[in-house]
Amino acid sequence: MKTWTSALRDALVSGSSASIASTAVLAATGKAETGHAFAATNAISHWYWGQLATRRNRLSWRHTALGYLTHHGASVFWATLYEKIFGERRAHTSAAVALAQAGAVAALACFVDYRLTPARLMPGYEQRLSRRSLAAVYAAFAAGLALGGALLVVAADRRR
Numbered sequence: 135m136k137t138w139t140s141a142l143r144d145a146l147v148s149g150s151s152a153s154i155a156s157t158a159v160l161a162a163t164g165k166a167e168t169g170h171a172f173a174a175t176n177a178i179s180h181w182y183w184g185q186l187a188t189r190r191n192r193l194s195w196r197h198t199a200l201g202y203l204t205h206h207g208a209s210v211f212w213a214t215l216y217e218k219i220f221g222e223r224r225a226h227t228s229a230a231v232a233l234a235q236a237g238a239v240a241a242l243a244c245f246v247d248y249r250l251t252p253a254r255l256m257p258g259y260e261q262r263l264s265r266r267s268l269a270a271v272y273a274a275f276a277a278g279l280a281l282g283g284a285l286l287v288v289a290a291d292r293r294r
Contacts, residue, residue: 141217142210148282149213152236153206155278156271160205160259163267175201177258188261201258208257209275212243216279224283225290236279240272 136144157175164174170191178201180187190197216239224232247257260268 136218136221138214138218141221142214144217144221144283144286145210145213147286148217148279149210150206151282151285152213152275152278153202153209155281156209156275157202157205159267159271159274160263163263163270164259167264167267168262172198174259174262175205177201177262178204180258180261181255188258205257208243209278212239212275213279213282215239215242216283221283221286225287229280229284232283233276233280236276236283237273239279240276243275244268244272 160174161171165171168174168191172193173191176190176194176197177188179197181204182200183197187197187201216236219239220227220232220235227235248260259271263271
């Protein structure tokens with residue numbers, strides 16, 4: 135099993151990939167459901183700015199930047215767990231298994247986000263998006279984790 139340091143280092147790749155993928159879906163579903171691509175990402179900053187952030191629609195340093203940085207940090211957090219548990223075996227795992235493993239971590243993140251986390255610290259985008267869109271966000275998160283993991287395997291193969 136990877137050390138926590140090694141898992142965190144690799145999570146910077148897989149977590150960034152997951153963050154970018156899920157943020158793209160946040161933007162697409164936000165645009166489709168609210169008419170504003172930044173609405174869902176802005177809502178993430180509600181933990182700091184309060185409910186005002188959940189009503190912000192346009193790009194802003196205050197809401198969009200803090201929302202994205204918060205989302206990115208959470209993505210790297212969950213990716214660290216993904217890397218710690220599954221990262222060692224990844225080179226010997228099929229794409230389907232890697233995606234299932236990433237899906238398990240995304241499902242755990244969703245459970246923690248919506249069943250164990252106090253309202254003030256929930257993601258916030260649930261206030262702007264439908265359940266269907268939330269499912270798409272977490273699916274994109276899982277796909278991003280798996281993609282980031284695959285990139286790490288390719289990079290390791292090139293170093294050999």
